[in-house]
Amino acid sequence: MKGTGIGSFGFVLINGEAIQGTINTKLQFNKDIFLLQFSACVGGCYDMKQTIQTVSGCPRTEAEWNVRAAMKNCAAMCSDFSYHCLITKEMNATIEVCAEPKYIQGYCTYFDTADDRIKGLYAADCSKYENRCPTRYHSTKAFLYQACYDLVRAYVTVRPSSTSSTLVITNTKDSTANPSNNTSEDISLAPIIIPIVLVLVIVIIAILILLKRRRRSTPTKRGKEAIDSFSGLKDSEEGTCLVGDTGAEVEEMSPDPSEDIIARIREEYEEKFKEMNKKIQLLKTQKENDTKDKEKLKRQVLEKNKECKTLNNRLQEAKGNIRVLCRIRKCESSNCTRSTKTTVTIDKSSKNHELPKTYTFERVFDTNSTQEEVYEEIRELIRSFLDGYNLCIFAYGQTGSGKTYTMEGPHGNDVEMKDDRGIIPRAMKQVFDMTGDLLVCGWTFQFRASYLELYNEEIRDLAKGSSDDVKHDIVGAKENKTIVTNIIEKEVKTTEEVLKFYKESSKNRTSSKTVRNERSSRSHAIFRLEMNGQVENIEGIKDTCSGTLTLVDLAGSERLDDSANTSTNNETKKINLSLLELTKVLRSLRIKEPPTYRSSKLTHLLKNSLGGNSKTLMIVNVSPSKECQKETERTLEFGREVSKVVLENIPRKNK
Numbered sequence: 001m002k003g004t005g006i007g008s009f010g011f012v013l014i015n016g017e018a019i020q021g022t023i024n025t026k027l028q029f030n031k032d033i034f035l036l037q038f039s040a041c042v043g044g045c046y047d048m049k050q051t052i053q054t055v056s057g058c059p060r061t062e063a064e065w066n067v068r069a070a071m072k073n074c075a076a077m078c079s080d081f082s083y084h085c086l087i088t089k090e091m092n093a094t095i096e097v098c099a100e101p102k103y104i105q106g107y108c109t110y111f112d113t114a115d116d117r118i119k120g121l122y123a124a125d126c127s128k129y130e131n132r133c134p135t136r137y138h139s140t141k142a143f144l145y146q147a148c149y150d151l152v153r154a155y156v157t158v159r160p161s162s163t164s165s166t167l168v169i170t171n172t173k174d175s176t177a178n179p180s181n182n183t184s185e186d187i188s189l190a191p192i193i194i195p196i197v198l199v200l201v202i203v204i205i206a207i208l209i210l211l212k213r214r215r216r217s218t219p220t221k222r223g224k225e226a227i228d229s230f231s232g233l234k235d236s237e238e239g240t241c242l243v244g245d246t247g248a249e250v251e252e253m254s255p256d257p258s259e260d261i262i263a264r265i266r267e268e269y270e271e272k273f274k275e276m277n278k279k280i281q282l283l284k285t286q287k288e289n290d291t292k293d294k295e296k297l298k299r300q301v302l303e304k305n306k307e308c309k310t311l312n313n314r315l316q317e318a319k320g321n322i323r324v325l326c327r328i329r330k331c332e333s334s335n336c337t338r339s340t341k342t343t344v345t346i347d348k349s350s351k352n353h354e355l356p357k358t359y360t361f362e363r364v365f366d367t368n369s370t371q372e373e374v375y376e377e378i379r380e381l382i383r384s385f386l387d388g389y390n391l392c393i394f395a396y397g398q399t400g401s402g403k404t405y406t407m408e409g410p411h412g413n414d415v416e417m418k419d420d421r422g423i424i425p426r427a428m429k430q431v432f433d434m435t436g437d438l439l440v441c442g443w444t445f446q447f448r449a450s451y452l453e454l455y456n457e458e459i460r461d462l463a464k465g466s467s468d469d470v471k472h473d474i475v476g477a478k479e480n481k482t483i484v485t486n487i488i489e490k491e492v493k494t495t496e497e498v499l500k501f502y503k504e505s506s507k508n509r510t511s512s513k514t515v516r517n518e519r520s521s522r523s524h525a526i527f528r529l530e531m532n533g534q535v536e537n538i539e540g541i542k543d544t545c546s547g548t549l550t551l552v553d554l555a556g557s558e559r560l561d562d563s564a565n566t567s568t569n570n571e572t573k574k575i576n577l578s579l580l581e582l583t584k585v586l587r588s589l590r591i592k593e594p595p596t597y598r599s600s601k602l603t604h605l606l607k608n609s610l611g612g613n614s615k616t617l618m619i620v621n622v623s624p625s626k627e628c629q630k631e632t633e634r635t636l637e638f639g640r641e642v643s644k645v646v647l648e649n650i651p652r653k654n655k
């Protein structure tokens, strides 16, 4: 035996609509040697309830799983939390998995005895993988497995058959590197390999524990168990950190299946959404006296709407409850960044022989990105607000990096329906269009808008403008919304009304000239839209739905010396202090310590949007200009920090 390698990859099969029958999945193996392991996730990773049950309860009895390893001469070692089978190429093995659920998920951990290339993988440069890991890969284990996956993927292809649910795993590795004439030797080595594998597993656990101690991060129980199931390792120590506390973490180890799942859920969602819209249009054209048909259509719309909600939530859970996107500002001057769809690379000075630094985000919008492209990425998330989740979108970045442009658009207060309008006017239109459509089937909605700014740690009600001489205090929270005293919460019924309110109020926002921006916003602007909806459902029972959409344009995050002007120094200090507190809160959420929200007004105000029943999206805005390089790096570091946050999944407030 020349060396011992270890790798793993996951696969996921989704049988779409055909839920009723049994799914028969055949796996054929013709690699040298595999440790096959089936674990977790009966019922689909995106169904939180079922995932919790299966991961924490481990109801993986032989009867439930009915896993039949139709293999001859197979050295099988089964543990009580997952199935392991050691398979060699010579066995020409085929495994049939029969299971009721919609999704089957399995993991195949692979050991290649004739390859030195994987040796020492666990001592690999983790930061290399960390940089490459999209937002939800920030876990010690996750990126180690990501590393394995990368290596294994290089010579294993997973090819789903177009006509049946058969996966054929073929060995595409260079045959000279693994001559077939030594396979009989592999078989005879099988009993030796098992102890080696076990030793290897122990070594991995030890390394992981060490790494975890250094990082001092804490996993969510479910996330940890999901990883354990994935790896087949159990360790009692705490320490790994996953982003997006959902069953989706398991898929995140192997990007392709996860992407695949997201694409399939989206496809299903879009299909249902289209069907619902068709029915809504039909309903709108129904004659007044056609009561019978109308009632039938109403019921169908309500049903479809429920299905859409479930699917959209699965989609958002799969993406993670806290997401970070990055946008690079348009720039005419020298550019220090390079970007792909998911990475930003900062080129360092060649004088100091510094290597370029790459940051990975779920999505990166380059200098040519349009407002529409940015909005398309978050359109589905806005739907979550209408489904009864608190949603917070905020723009973070250095002064002049394009935060206001992204949130509002380039026209200052003129936020009407122009092509380059930003997130706020687009979101308002989507919200009122979508709820307007649902009115035909009996839904009623009430919306209340408020617009506050935090300037020098003082809350101002922008809706009151200069006449606002009353003190505003945060007095706790009601129904998951932070309550602020003496503010205007205007009832709005249409897109036009809400945008008029926004436009009038934003005239009062505090701005001044800074080195980098003629009209720099010197305050955090927090626009909130509160929704309460009711409908009588199919069974005649009242169904309610409520949520708060918070859209935040943070003040510029530049360092003190960048602002130079002494009159703004105080402002800058306060801004930076509150941003620092925001970072601390996010860090606390990450390491599962209770955050001290009250240490700044900003975090106190955003309390209900940064934990618990909320979905959070941060857009880190950066300038690509060389002069801003240091600030750009700081911003990207911040974005990376946020992308490590784990949020609890608390049921939405839809009763």
Ligand SMILES: Nc1ncnc2c1ncn2[C@@H]1O[C@H](COP(=O)(O)OP(=O)(O)OP(=O)(O)O)[C@@H](O)[C@H]1O
Residues within 6 Å of the ligand: 328, 329, 330, 367, 397, 398, 399, 400, 401, 402, 403, 404, 405, 406, 409, 410, 514, 517, 519, 520, 521, 522, 554, 555, 556, 557, 621
């Ligand atoms: N993607 C873009 N395309 C075109 N122009 C842009 C883009 N991003 C920003 N700008 C322009 O750059 C200038 C500064 O942008 P903006 O005011 O949005 O920055 P900011 O981050 O909000 O700054 P501050 O924190 O100082 O308020 C504005 O004139 C804006 O119109």
